[in-house]
Amino acid sequence: MMNAKKYLGDLIGGGLLVAESRIVARTLLQNLSDAEWKHLFEVENILQKRSRHSSIRYARTIRRRITPLGKDFMQALLEASD
Numbered sequence: 001m002m003n004a005k006k007y008l009g010d011l012i013g014g015g016l017l018v019a020e021s022r023i024v025a026r027t028l029l030q031n032l033s034d035a036e037w038k039h040l041f042e043v044e045n046i047l048q049k050r051s052r053h054s055s056i057r058y059a060r061t062i063r064r065r066i067t068p069l070g071k072d073f074m075q076a077l078l079e080a081s082d
Contacts, residue, residue, distance in 0.1 A: 017062055018082075020047050024062040025074035 023046055027037065041059040042052045049055040066074060 017058065020058055021062050021066060022078055023047060024059055025066055025077045028063065028067065029071060029074055029078075 027040060027046075032040070037059075040046050041055045045052060045055050047055045047058055049058060066077070
């Protein structure tokens with residue numbers, strides 16, 4: 001039960017993270033391997049967070065939020081105006 005609460009808190013806590021969500025959506029639409037995903041967020045720090053741990057935490061949270069919404073949603077997110 002503790003893991004479920006932690007996961008739920010991770011998903012519902014914090015803001016919408018629109019800019020970061022667009023970056024994550026772009027990578028998800030590219031169907032990258034786990035190694036490529038890890039490299040982008042840990043090594044290249046494409047979210048520009050202060051630490052690689054923060055980058056990974058944000059990326060995983062956003063991935064969990066938007067993956068169930070499907071590819072059409074992700075594409076619309078990329079095409080939406082600010």
